[in-house]
Amino acid sequence: MSAQRTVQAGLPPRPLRALAPPRHRPRTLRPGDVAEVAGAVAASGALVWFVYARLLPFSVHVVGIGLSWYALFLLTYALVAWDGHGRVVATDRIMGVVIATAALAAFTPIVAVIGYVVIKGAKVIRPGFFTDNLSVTGPLSAATEGGAVHSIIGTLEQLAIATMISVPLGVLTAIYLSEVKGRLTKPTRLVTDAMTALPSIVAGLFIYSLLILQFHWGFSGFAGSLALAVLMLPTVTIAAEQVLRVVPGGLREASLALGAPHWRTVLSVVLPTARAGLSTAVILGMARVVGETAPMLLTAFGTTTTNTNPFSGIQDDLPLFVFTQIRSSQNTQVQRAWAGALVLLTLVLILFMLARLIGGSRPGKKRRRPSRTPAHSRRVPRAGAGPTTPAPGPTPPDTGPTTKAGPS
Amino acid sequence: MNNTDPASTRPLPPGPPLPPEQPGTAHTATGQPGPAAPGGGTLTATQVSAWFGSNKVLEGVDLDMDAGQVTALIGPSGCGKSTFLRILNRMHELVPTASLAGSVLLDGEDIYGRTLRVTQVRRHIGMVFQKPNPFPAMSIADNVAAGLKLTGTKAANRSELIEESLRRAGLWNEVKGRLRDAAGGLSGGQQQRLCIARSLTVRPDVLLMDEPCSALDPTSTRRIEETIDELRGQVTIVIVTHNMQQAQRVSQRCAFFLAAENEPGRIVESGPTTTIFESPKDSRTSDYVHGRFG
Known part of the structure; x- marks a missing residue:
């Protein structure tokens, strides 16, 4: 109202209608x-x-x-x-x-x-937590002494090996279930569904009785990884299959209509389209196993010294670290367990963000992000020369794809 | 029909040459190809029938689609036009329960015969779908060149091929500055022309179009029709359309499909477009093209 008045005072003959109506944001929530x-x-x-x-x-x-x-x-x-x-x-x-x-x-x-x-x-975490292990830390040491580097190494290695085993297997199984389809589709899906409910200690017992007792492998981080892989496989498979199923059928048809063989269609069209979802599937699998303690007790066993070789000798990991520390008698050890839990939590968060970063980037922006700006600024000068330019390679923006075509 | 020139090795002119003026009346109604077809392959369908499970959807279709010409398939919904189109590049068999009878010859060679692999057939006979379906995980340039990658073809002059295909599809000027952007950022009409460009990169002899404009606005539709017109003479085009005016505008020959209730679809009448629209022999054709049913 006050705005209207001042304008009217300045320009008396202008009718009210000519004034632009005041701007406001429509709100559904009233006072x-x-x-x-x-x-x-x-x-x-x-x-x-x-x-x-x-x-x-x-x-x-x-x-x-x-x-x-x-x-x-x-x-x-x-x-x-x-x-x-x-x-x-x-x-x-x-x-x-x-x-x-x-x-x-x-x-x-x-x-x-x-x-x-x-x-x-946060109370007990110090930089030393990431560089020391517990080999010289006794029960009466302060909570800020000692660290979990042996457990962090163990967790990373075991998780990496388990992922490397179960993700290819899981994605291939998902491709079989969603793209290939055969007589074994139904039994495979049934077994995979049932396996998601597999108690984790059973997976540990399986590896323990088969590899450690039967084949005398001895405890090792790798044995633990195998147990984790068994647990990860159904989760990755089911999540990946769901993701592959939502890839529009029109894209498969478009690829086939270009004369592509089936395997090429899956490899070059279906999988890249589902990339973001597949990375989520991987994350789901990792999240499923990263906190597993029970199977690791039977396979990696746990230790207080640093063992960087997952294929030989007992190895620790963060869940085992938390487990052994929190059951200890001294309050300082219990405090250390909380620090281990915090590191585990942070690790999961980092993995999650990493996967989002890898899986979430769109095709137009991927890889050469810095070169986009020059390509855009080139557009203006080229517009004049554009249509009449004969074929010799549509200028620098295309050299990238051209060089890429060579090795592929 | 006697044009047995191996289609895969036939070079296409790099630029879009002027489409030679060939009025539809240059051909007789029996479908014999005219003299000196400039480009594309001749498709001959003989006694084609099709089933989904035990349900017969198409019966005894005979149709010649002449080299370098645009053939329009018209008819009401559910009369088997799309099924027939998908039979022409063996997409029909993707449906697990689908089966068919009859033969389809491309330049005299049976596309369902033992000598041709299904991937070869589809390379020679490309397809553009009703809904624009560019690959969302690829850039514009990668989409155009997808046919090369997907068929394992090495191309030294990849960027030239991309430009040529985009030019032939009438999209070059609009996207030349953002070839690396995601294809999903284009408008619907641009996406559809991108799909046409993508089909053209593998240099097909025949391009099948299944209602390519049904999801587009009038301006984009006109643009696609211009593209079709420019491609005439270079590629044989078979287009399914529900739009009578479009069929009249773009096609030289026309086939009218019709399915009576609970019966498979058949061709009621086929011939030059002007004949079908101006002096059809069958009263049902006349009724349909004048919008009295369907």
Whole structure:
């Protein structure tokens, strides 16, 4: 209004209609709605306080108070909404509140777990945690002494080997299930589905009884990797198959219509299209096994010294580190376990981001990101010479693909 | 039909040459190819029938698709046009329950015979689909050259081939500055022309188009029609369309498919487009092209 007045004062004859209407952002949330929620919270809170603090002769646990407060709030809010807006709006509001509460309830434990680990672990974590092992750290050493480098090395090596074994197998199985399809599709899918429910200790027992007892391999990180690979395989397979299935059939047809053989179509069209999803499948598999303790006890066994060779001798890893430390008698050792858990958590996070980075980049931007800007700036001068330029190679932007065509 | 020149080795002119003016009336209604077909291959379908499981969808289709000409397949939905088109480059057999009878000859050679592999057939007879389907994981340039990679063909002059195909598809000027961008960033009409360019890179003798403009706006449609017109004389084109005006504009010959209720589709009438549209012999053809049913 004030803006209109000042303009009118400057230019009196201009009619009001000529003024541009004021800009605003449409909002669905009105102040009145917020006030209703706040009022309901306050009213139910006051009622709960009155009942428990002034009326009841006994005290109630704080959880009980909270729950009754929530129930009363729902009731109050429903009545307020019903009275003000009718039944349909009231139902909508109550459903919205309940769903938001449910989302919060699901979110809270995750945040709590992560926060708890970070707070407890950060207390004792020092740079030495990433360079030392526990070989000279006794039970009475301070929590900041010693480290988990032997466990970090073990986890990385075991996870890498398990991934290298199970990802090719899993993706190939997924290709068989989704692209090739044969008489074995149904049994394979059935067995894979059943294997996802395989208890991890059974995988450890399998490797233990077959390789360590039967073939006298001895405990090693590699034996642990094999147990992890057994656990990873069904997860990777199922996730990869789901991803391959959502690749549009039109792309397969387009490739086949160009005269491509089936295997080429899968290799050059289906797999690249599903790349982002496949990297998620790999991550899911890794996440499935990175925290496994039970099978590792039976295969890698665990140690306090650094063993960089996964193929020989006992090896530690982070879950084993956490497991052995947290069961120890001294408080310092328990604290060290939290630091190990924090490192494990961070490792998973890094792996997750890495996979997103690899799988998520789009074709137009991939690899030569720096060269994009020059290619764009070249567009302007070329526009004039464009159509008349004869065939000799469409200028620098194309030299990349040309050189790429040679080896492929 | 007697043109047995091995199609794979036939070089195509690098630029788009002027399409020779060949009125549809140069051919007789029996479908004998005219003299001196400039480019493309001749497709001859004889007594083609098709089934999905036990359901017969096409019966006794005879059709000649002359070299370098545009043949339009028209008819209401569900009359077997698309099935027939997919039979022409052996895409029909991708459906597990599909079967067929009859023969299809490309320049006198049976595409279902023992001498030709299915991948060879599809290389010679390309296809453009109803929905634009560029490969999303590839850049524009890689999409155009996908046929080379997918068929394992080595090409020393890859970038020239890309430019030539894009020019022939009428897309070069619009994308020449962003060949490395993702193909998904193009508009629908551009994507469809990219798909045409992609089909052209492997130098097919025949290009099959299954309602290539049905998902596009009028401007893009006109652009694709211009592209088809420029390709005439270089490549044999068979196009399925529901748009009568489009069939009239782009095609020299026309075949009208029709399926009676619970019966397989058949060709009611085929011949030069002008005849089909102006003086059809069959009353059903006349009714259909004048929009009285279908």
